[in-house]
Structure formats: structure tokens, C-alpha cells
Amino acid sequence: MVMISSSAAPENLELAALRRLSRLAPVDQAALAAALGEQRTVRVHRDLIREGQEIVEPRLIVAGWAARSRILPDGRRQFLSFLLPGDLIGMCRQPRPLAVATVVALTDVVYCVAPPRDAIPHLTDAYATSGAIEEAHLLGHILRLGRLNAQERIGDLFLELHERLDLAGLVSRDGFEMPLTQEMLADALGLTAVHVNRMVQQMRRDNDVKWKNGRLTLVDPVALTRKIGRASIRVSLDAPAG
Amino acid sequence: MVMISSSAAPENLELAALRRLSRLAPVDQAALAAALGEQRTVRVHRDLIREGQEIVEPRLIVAGWAARSRILPDGRRQFLSFLLPGDLIGMCRQPRPLAVATVVALTDVVYCVAPPRDAIPHLTDAYATSGAIEEAHLLGHILRLGRLNAQERIGDLFLELHERLDLAGLVSRDGFEMPLTQEMLADALGLTAVHVNRMVQQMRRDNDVKWKNGRLTLVDPVALTRKIGRASIRVSLDAPAG
DNA sequence: CGGAAATTTGAGACGAATCAATAGCTGTGG
DNA sequence: CCACAGCTATTGATTCGTCTCAAATTTCCG
Numbered sequence: 001m002v003m004i005s006s007s008a009a010p011e012n013l014e015l016a017a018l019r020r021l022s023r024l025a026p027v028d029q030a031a032l033a034a035a036l037g038e039q040r041t042v043r044v045h046r047d048l049i050r051e052g053q054e055i056v057e058p059r060l061i062v063a064g065w066a067a068r069s070r071i072l073p074d075g076r077r078q079f080l081s082f083l084l085p086g087d088l089i090g091m092c093r094q095p096r097p098l099a100v101a102t103v104v105a106l107t108d109v110v111y112c113v114a115p116p117r118d119a120i121p122h123l124t125d126a127y128a129t130s131g132a133i134e135e136a137h138l139l140g141h142i143l144r145l146g147r148l149n150a151q152e153r154i155g156d157l158f159l160e161l162h163e164r165l166d167l168a169g170l171v172s173r174d175g176f177e178m179p180l181t182q183e184m185l186a187d188a189l190g191l192t193a194v195h196v197n198r199m200v201q202q203m204r205r206d207n208d209v210k211w212k213n214g215r216l217t218l219v220d221p222v223a224l225t226r227k228i229g230r231a232s233i234r235v236s237l238d239a240p241a242g
Numbered sequence: 243m244v245m246i247s248s249s250a251a252p253e254n255l256e257l258a259a260l261r262r263l264s265r266l267a268p269v270d271q272a273a274l275a276a277a278l279g280e281q282r283t284v285r286v287h288r289d290l291i292r293e294g295q296e297i298v299e300p301r302l303i304v305a306g307w308a309a310r311s312r313i314l315p316d317g318r319r320q321f322l323s324f325l326l327p328g329d330l331i332g333m334c335r336q337p338r339p340l341a342v343a344t345v346v347a348l349t350d351v352v353y354c355v356a357p358p359r360d361a362i363p364h365l366t367d368a369y370a371t372s373g374a375i376e377e378a379h380l381l382g383h384i385l386r387l388g389r390l391n392a393q394e395r396i397g398d399l400f401l402e403l404h405e406r407l408d409l410a411g412l413v414s415r416d417g418f419e420m421p422l423t424q425e426m427l428a429d430a431l432g433l434t435a436v437h438v439n440r441m442v443q444q445m446r447r448d449n450d451v452k453w454k455n456g457r458l459t460l461v462d463p464v465a466l467t468r469k470i471g472r473a474s475i476r477v478s479l480d481a482p483a484g
Numbered sequence: 485c486g487g488a489a490a491t492t493t494g495a496g497a498c499g500a501a502t503c504a505a506t507a508g509c510t511g512t513g514g
Numbered sequence: 515c516c517a518c519a520g521c522t523a524t525t526g527a528t529t530c531g532t533c534t535c536a537a538a539t540t541t542c543c544g
Binding site: 068070072073074076077078080081092100101128132135136138139141142143145146147188189190229231 | 312384388
């Protein structure tokens with residue numbers, strides 16, 4: 001269930017993260033690789049950042065999934081966004097910021113300290129673009145929660161994950177590793193685990209998805225996109241003119 | 243109904259916007275005021291930015307309300323966030339970005355071109371903080387849509403607006419101008435106008451809010467905050483050490 | 485193999501949507 | 515000054531989607 005426990009050599013996973021970042025802007029891959037030196041692991045269910053605490057240093061996820069979350073006094077939990085390999089944690093433009101959300105590891109998470117802005121040419125651009133994409137994901141999530149019904153929400157989220165993991169080179173023809181439980185999906189989508197379950201079964205019956213052993217396959221992503229009316233995010237990934 | 247049609251001198255409104263920005267970081271107010279020279283007005287219902295189009299130049303709202311919105315193929319509409327006096331429109335760190343959402347004027351909106359980053363010392367910090375706050379608002383909106391019921395959503399949004407307008411100096415003891423219709427509230431909160439209506443009546447009966455003639459009063463913001471379990475946003479507004 | 489976590493199933497209750505109609509308000513033009 | 519059009523707000527009756535609670539089953543993992 002935990003992604004990194006597979007037999008794939010860790011190098012491959014790093015590379016996936018690298019590929020992801022490097023596609024954001026023209027970055028010297030060798031320099032970036034050098035910066036990725038020291039890797040740490042956080043265990044499942046552990047917090048990477050705790051709400052209200054001061055943020056340590058920005059980090060780059062090399063492997064595994066995490067989520068930003070908030071919890072209400074009465075225990076209700078909401079995942080605000082998912083953080084996948086290649087994503088940045090706690091990267092912000094503010095001088096001395098307090099975390100506005102907890103970041104919790106949904107699987108074992110391998111990360112490294114994000115190389116400082118000026119360590120590598122164009123890295124500033126890469127981070128900026130990364131931030132813009134992240135905001136686009138937040139907006140997409142708001143649309144999802146505000147105006148889509150349960151089944152659309154699930155499908156739409158699956159499409160987003162597919163898209164993002166594809167960019168990170170983590171999608172093969174038979175889908176991708178999806179370590180989320182139905183309860184986690186519920187916490188992200190503003191639903192109940194029970195209802196997520198029923199809707200997923202529906203989607204399986206409709207042959208929209210296959211999901212087994214933590215591996216998810218979207219049978220026809222394009223058709224599903226149309227079915228849901230999802231606008232895929234198109235932040236320019238090309239290098240800026242110059 | 244349109245805020246700026248009041249008898250208040252336009253200078254006061256500018257100042258409100260100024261105060262807002264200046265509180266974000268130590269900014270030379272005179273320099274900022276100079277940069278605010280040329281003001282334009284956009285009529286109600288007109289778009290300031292259209293989704294998918296290239297963003298022109300970043301703007302600063304001087305008076306009036308706008309909203310970022312997305313519309314689904316079938317006509318469903320979702321407001322992603324509200325933009326109030328002192329807020330920035332289209333400010334992004336990306337080189338040549340496409341708008342990820344439409345920005346529509348909810349009232350007549352007076353704006354000016356946002357002074358460039360390096361025009362004024364510390365303005366970069368101010369923009370950074372402004373961006374961080376905006377992200378915090380997005381996260382708050384996600385929590386709202388995902389885990390609060392109709393009445394909590396409305397109350398929580400009212401509290402956010404109160405907080406933001408207060409920072410902008412636009413709240414007096416008898417509340418603040420609230421140009422939103424119940425339908426707009428519905429489009430922001432993922433509800434129906436009909437249901438918003440019923441819940442607002444409930445809140446009036448409970449003596450949580452007064453709302454008449456476009457003016458909204460929160461009878462006891464602190465109590466309401468507790469009642470809803472809302473965590474107010476505490477991005478550091480103080481100057482960074484040094 | 486055993487225990488915990490995750491998924492699945494069922495019955496019933498409740499919150500919010502839907503559809504439809506009415507009433508109030510605002511501005512416009514005759 | 516009134517009549518009318520067009521929003522906005524309100525009310526009622528009904529339907530539908532999702533939640534809740536509870537229990538059974540399956541899967542995962544040590």
C-alpha cells in the first residue's frame with residue numbers, strides 16, 4: 001500500500017520528482033540532483049507541518065502522498081489538497097509565516113529540503129509556476145465542493161490526480177498507485193466514507209474506473225472529462241519567452 | 243446599492259485601500275498614493291478578467307466588490323472568492339499566465355493599476371503577504387464548502403467578510419455594506435438561493451445577524467465565531483524582524 | 485493465524501434541491 | 515404620478531441526495 005515499499009529503485013522515484021520540477025522551467029538537472037542530496041522519510045499518519053506552528057524549511061516531496069488538512073473542534077476533518085511527488089511543502093513567499101494548515105503524511109513520505117531559490121538558475125520561475133499550479137488546484141477543489149455532486153466530485157478528483165501524476169511520470173497504461181482510502185477521499189470531498197463507497201461502486205458498474213489493490217485505472221479519461229464537464233488546468237508549462 | 247455611489251468622498255475610499263495594503267508591510271504611504279494616480283471604473287456585471295485570456299496588468303481594487311468565478315458547461319456557477327477594496331487582481335508570480343478564472347464585478351468597481359513590485363520599498367513583501375492571505379482565504383473556503391452545513395457556511399462567510407472589511411477600515415459599529423444578493427451568496431457557498439433565504443431568516447430570528455438595505459450587522463461576531471467553530475486567520479501582519 | 489483497518493450492505497432520517505407561485509422593491513418611461 | 519418590467523426576496527409542497535447508525539464482510543499486516 002505504501003508506494004515506496006515497492007521494488008523500484010529509489011533513484012527512479014527521485015527522477016520522477018526531478019522530471020516534474022524540471023518541466024516547470026528550464027533547470028539544470030545536474031544541479032538540482034545535487035541539491036537533492038539528503039533525503040528523509042516521514043512515517044504514515046505523522047505530521048510534516050502542524051497548523052499554527054512556524055514553518056521550518058520548504059521541502060520537496062520525492063515519494064509518497066501527503067495532504068493539507070484542517071480539523072474542526074468537533075472532529076470533522078477536511079483535506080484541503082493533496083501533495084504528490086514533485087510538490088513543494090511549506091514554500092511561501094512570506095518572511096516568517098505560520099502554517100495555515102496541518103500537513104499529514106498519507107503514506108510514508110520521502111522528502112528533501114527544497115533547494116533555495118537562488119541555488120539554481122530559473123528555480124525561482126519553477127517555484128512560481130509550481131505555486132500558480134497549486135492555486136489552480138485549490139480553485140478546482142472549490143468548484144468541486146461547491147457545484148459537483150458526489151459522483152462528479154470523485155470522478156473530477158480522480159482526473160486531477162491522474163493529470164498530476166502523469167506530469168510526474170507516475171502513470172502507466174494500467175493506471176496509477178492510489179494509496180487513498182475511501183475515508184480519505186470522503187475527507188477531501190466533503191462526503192461520508194459510506195457514500196463514497198456507494199458512488200465508487202456505481203462508477204465501477206458504469207465501467208468508468210477500475211480500482212483494486214491500491215491501483216486506480218481511469219478507463220477513458222477523456223470521456224470521463226467530458227462526462228463531468230471538467231476543465232483541465234492549462235497553466236503554461238513552457239519556458240517564458242526570452 | 244452600489245457602494246461607491248454614496249456621498250463619501252472618493253479620497254476616503256482610496257485611503258481605505260491604502261490603509262489595507264500598508265498594514266501588510268511597512269510601505270511609504272506617500273509613494274503608494276502617488277502610484278494610485280489613474281483610476282478606472284468597471285460597471286456592475288462586467289468582467290475584469292476572462293478565464294483563459296492572458297492577464298493584462300495586476301490591479302488594485304480601490305472601491306467596490308468583485309468575485310472570481312467559474313461556470314460549468316451546464317450553467318452552474320461557482321464563486322471562488324470575493325475581492326474587496328484593497329485586494330489585488332491578477333497578481334501572480336508567473337511570467338505569462340492565463341487566467342484560471344473569470345473575475346466579475348459584483349458592484350461598480352473602482353481600480354487602479356497595481357504599482358510594480360520594485361516601485362516602492364517593501365512592496366514585494368506587501369504583495370507576498372497579500373498573496374498568503376488570499377491563499378488562506380481559499381483554504382477557509384474549502385473547509386466551509388466541505389464540512390460546514392448551510393447555516394454555518396453563511397455565518398462563516400459573513401465572519402470572513404467582516405474580518406476583511408474591518409482590516410480595510412470599512413466596518414463601523416452598525417456593520418458594513420454588503421452588496422451581495424442571496425443568489426450571489428448561494429453561488430459562493432454551493433447552495434440554492436432559496437435555501438440561503440431560509441437560513442438567513444433563521445439567523446435573523448436567532449438574532450445572529452441584521453441585514454437590511456444592503457447593510458449587514460453581525461450582532462456578536464465573537465459569539466458567532468465560537469458558535470461556528472471558525473478559526474480566524476492569523477497570518478502575521480507585523481513587520482518581519484530586522 | 486488473529487486483530488485491526490477498510491470496505492460493503494441495509495434501513496431510515498434529514499438537509500438541501502426543485503418547482504412553482506407570490507410579494508416587494510427599483511428604476512423607467514409614458 | 516402611475517404602470518409596468520425586471521430583479522430580489524419570500525413562501526409552500528414535494529423530491530432527491532446524502533448522512534447516520536449499525537452490522538457484516540473482506541482485506542491487510544504483523
